[in-house]
Amino acid sequence: MKLVPLKLVTIIAIDALEQKIISDIKQCGSKGYTISEVEGEGIHSKHFSDWEGRNIKIETLVKEEVANKILEIISSKYFGKFSIVCFLSTVEVLRPEKFE
Amino acid sequence: MKLVPLKLVTIIAIDALEQKIISDIKQCGSKGYTISEVEGEGIHSKHFSDWEGRNIKIETLVKEEVANKILEIISSKYFGKFSIVCFLSTVEVLRPEKFE
Amino acid sequence: MKLVPLKLVTIIAIDALEQKIISDIKQCGSKGYTISEVEGEGIHSKHFSDWEGRNIKIETLVKEEVANKILEIISSKYFGKFSIVCFLSTVEVLRPEKFE
Amino acid sequence: MLEILLSSLSSPIVLAFVLGVFATLIKSDLKFPDSLYQSLTIYLLFAIGIKGGVKLSGSSFSEVYKISIAAIFMSCMIPVWAYLILRFLAKFDSINSAAMAAHFGSVSVVTFSQTSVYLEQKGIVSEGFMPAMLAIMEVPAIMIAIFIARKYSDSKGESGSKIMHELITGKGSLLLTGGLIIGLITGKKGFEQVSPFFEVPFKGILCLFLLEVGLVTGRRLSDLRKVGFKLIFFGILIPVLNGLLGSMLATWAGLGVGGTTLFAVLCASASYIAAPAAIRMALPEANPGYYLTASLAIAFPFNVTLGIPLYLNFSEWLHHLN
Amino acid sequence: MLEILLSSLSSPIVLAFVLGVFATLIKSDLKFPDSLYQSLTIYLLFAIGIKGGVKLSGSSFSEVYKISIAAIFMSCMIPVWAYLILRFLAKFDSINSAAMAAHFGSVSVVTFSQTSVYLEQKGIVSEGFMPAMLAIMEVPAIMIAIFIARKYSDSKGESGSKIMHELITGKGSLLLTGGLIIGLITGKKGFEQVSPFFEVPFKGILCLFLLEVGLVTGRRLSDLRKVGFKLIFFGILIPVLNGLLGSMLATWAGLGVGGTTLFAVLCASASYIAAPAAIRMALPEANPGYYLTASLAIAFPFNVTLGIPLYLNFSEWLHHLN
Amino acid sequence: MLEILLSSLSSPIVLAFVLGVFATLIKSDLKFPDSLYQSLTIYLLFAIGIKGGVKLSGSSFSEVYKISIAAIFMSCMIPVWAYLILRFLAKFDSINSAAMAAHFGSVSVVTFSQTSVYLEQKGIVSEGFMPAMLAIMEVPAIMIAIFIARKYSDSKGESGSKIMHELITGKGSLLLTGGLIIGLITGKKGFEQVSPFFEVPFKGILCLFLLEVGLVTGRRLSDLRKVGFKLIFFGILIPVLNGLLGSMLATWAGLGVGGTTLFAVLCASASYIAAPAAIRMALPEANPGYYLTASLAIAFPFNVTLGIPLYLNFSEWLHHLN
């Protein structure tokens, strides 16, 4: 059982961006992702209903190069204009080939 | 693209504490948070319905000082009395000023 | 306030495995876990409805030895046959005795 | 007694509850989505409120004031004696005694509705303003029980005024009271527009809801074994006591047999919508293994099967005396 | 005017809205689960569509073509003049002006339904094909407003054709138009099978939905103070203007008093299902503090209380003239 | 044939399914919240069960025993021959053959309900106890198909007894059988209380549910192209075969034309509530691109449009022979 370090990229954004972000991360080379429904507050105050839209959290496990590409694309396409937060952490996986 | 390390504080607690914890972390200096609905088991057994309440997971990205303040407040106010778990990890972000 | 490093094991799998994975991690020595409902895509394409089942994310905070045991069991029992992803990260907690 | 039990058990509403309990016992995967539970709760509370308001709009003050006083009296006193019994006779600790007292003092919307259906089936009319009593009796007992807990233990949950605010603005009171007022304002004519949704399918929706109540109760049954005979005994004794006292008060207040039975049920029933939420906040140290079990797995099934016929018979007997 | 207000306020549907607003103001924890909101929306849109289709199946082309042209005309023009008023009279910036223009130009399903109920209560018949106008008027105004925003600001959201696709395939249009076509095909006879679900409880379900609308509106009220008098003024002016123009056009198109009032309401009402979703995607820089507040907290309550009687009176007066 | 197709297509229930498929094809964002899907499923299963139980309470054993034997026989045999056909004629691998056999052997609640509505529209009465057959036929075929898969492949999912337990306690069986028993106990009189919820709006709710079935089916259509003609061919052949055999058996068992058609539909229909869940657990290696597509995108639409009239005509012809 050999554990290999990979990057976990987490993106929190308004749900309207779901399809776009997914196609972005795929283009950068991500082979999979996991989405959950969340709520949150930041510069923008909390959304209370479907009228105001919801947030989603997208997590994708990728190699470092891919992670950097994703950060670059997300920051250039969405930062400033959209409600979005993005961060990186290091995790360890088995079967690293699954994520390449 | 410069990545800066920040602390991600994760708090898992019964939903009844939501408003209180949010105001606590804001007071400590957090500028935002993300909440998701979760279920779980620990010392207390799993909750099965609204009757028994649910759990929430609150995540907030903050500087190390703020993270420490949050841990201090959470542990002194809630540990022992309430169903609550709290941990810290290190992540990397762009735009660190957004979280200060 | 002394922070102690622990391992956070994250398992993403089809919901049908929920009960089995929970009993596996308990057997390995986990004292608690947190579950959330997620959706995702990997080798298998995204599930769109209850007909096709959903994914869950199970997170458990444990000591390194337990984490290794969990990884071993999960990989030997489910890898290859089931839709499952599993990774490890290091976090810091107060009250480490709660998780032992 | 078996006959009474069997007759209650022929109601589809009670049977749905039994099915839910059974499903949990055989470890079925049947589960109501959270939002279905919440939606049904919203529907039931609002529907009861609005229907009660419409009927109240046809009642005069003189009919209502005596029973309202009785309702407030019982709301304030039940938690006191329930606490005393649980603390000193049953020897539970003070926090759990107070938590259970809150549940016994508040009311069960579902038991109330099931009683209305039961009386209707038997052709017994009852005063239309009784849902107003339901609304009156929901909150005070919980407040008083929390006050007792604070006084006689060192519990330190939410502050008193915060809890008061939460109880009064809680969805239970809000939907019941709001519905009542809407019903009062619109009256019978306005209600006609919405009655095909709030009245016609009501019993069927209650039936579906009881399936869910059964599912949750089933999970509590395993706690029953742990908590033992003591809880079962007092979980039946206190409702019976309250039900009989309620019957007497309601008879004094001049209600008919139907209304008397409904009032007895309000006194006897234990809350499982408002009280658990409030106690979780206010007395976090209290153990749901006691209060939820007492309310859902003991008082509720007892009331719905044997309790209702008992209070009805007692009420009939009292009215016969007069 | 107070009398009119009070008479609207005796409808349980309007009162449910008021209760929702009140619940938010006193900070109640009452909350509809998301999926209940979504389920109610699906029900309402589909039910309106299918009922409209059934009625449309009984109408001839000659009855319908004039008012259809009027509907398309108003859909295209309202966003233009609403934009001009908001941008140059009210001095909002171009993106927010366009976002609000989209909302004023599109239609409110709930206001429309409430008007139907109101007319029915008064015994005023109206043309059955009006829901078809609702379907026609939902989308075009949003497209045009987005087009204006793109032209007169440097907003860079989604591409035009993408948004067009999203609007036309959006659940609003799809359920309304799909329902209409199903109603048209099955006609009265086929509809009978499903009318106990799509027709009978409709008003009651609308009542429940308005409780939720009230909850959301309540949260917007705090924005009202921030955005100030200007938004309130124009948020009433524009609907009134559109409503009166709509009345005239509908009278010209030969509708009766009922249909004229409904058309006026379609013109006057502001969207809060389709438009917010579209604007969020297309004009992400627009501030919901303006467009949601204008639509939910100003135009909607105004229309439902004072607007509907106003448009009805004006329509009656116009028909009297002819 | 076109005529038959068109006549089925004038039912709002079938049209809702078509609308759902269409919505997916044009990539609409229309989506049912999960909990609405789950709530509708709970409602439909429980309502069918309870209604069937009420009707069964009026039937005698002598009416029911023959068709019950036929139901058990078909449940056990359909998966066998479906497996043989799929494995050796169609040359699918053994795991996917068994997975599909499980789906063809079990039953579709929605197809059954749509058939009842269809017969009712035509004025054809049918035996009231048929929902009991639905309950009988849900589980056995799935068990047998899984047994076959275990025997003829090296699949290693859950253990047999675990799956058996899960199937029997699964929400499908539980709600159907539980409802049946409740219906049996309460009988016609008890059912009256809840029929405004479980009977009156049933078809409308079914209509809404079919919109969701259509949405999911639409997504499976793209798989159709991948899996190719072979699956389509056998996905129609097997239902037709089972339907015709079912007709004969039911005629032998002495049912009328209506009951015979319903039984044929039970045999012909493919499960998409119980079977997919069970197969996911028991045969995780099976590909939903085969079994869900065969069940939802082939067998279901075929049965609902052409199948039902075919089985009805065949049943009429058989009864004419006798």
Ligand SMILES: Nc1ncnc2c1ncn2[C@@H]1O[C@H](COP(=O)(O)O)[C@@H](O)[C@H]1O
């Ligand atoms: N400091 C933070 N920690 C965790 N989540 C955050 C933080 N700031 C923002 N978010 C999330 O990102 C979303 C968008 O952020 P914003 O654009 O700042 O409103 C919020 O709704 C939160 O869900």
Ligand SMILES: Nc1ncnc2c1ncn2[C@@H]1O[C@H](COP(=O)(O)O)[C@@H](O)[C@H]1O
């Ligand atoms: N070891 C653990 N790993 C992950 N989550 C945990 C763990 N222990 C407790 N939790 C979460 O924290 C909640 C409260 O914990 P407790 O008070 O121990 O019941 C549980 O319901 C779980 O959601």
Ligand SMILES: Nc1ncnc2c1ncn2[C@@H]1O[C@H](COP(=O)(O)O)[C@@H](O)[C@H]1O
């Ligand atoms: N690279 C990845 N990053 C994050 N989550 C993933 C990744 N790959 C797979 N998953 C999750 O694991 C589930 C099963 O993966 P798979 O078996 O590859 O389809 C998916 O549905 C996702 O939720």
Ligand code: NA
């Ligand atoms: Na009580």
Ligand code: NA
């Ligand atoms: Na408009």
Ligand code: NA
């Ligand atoms: Na079958």
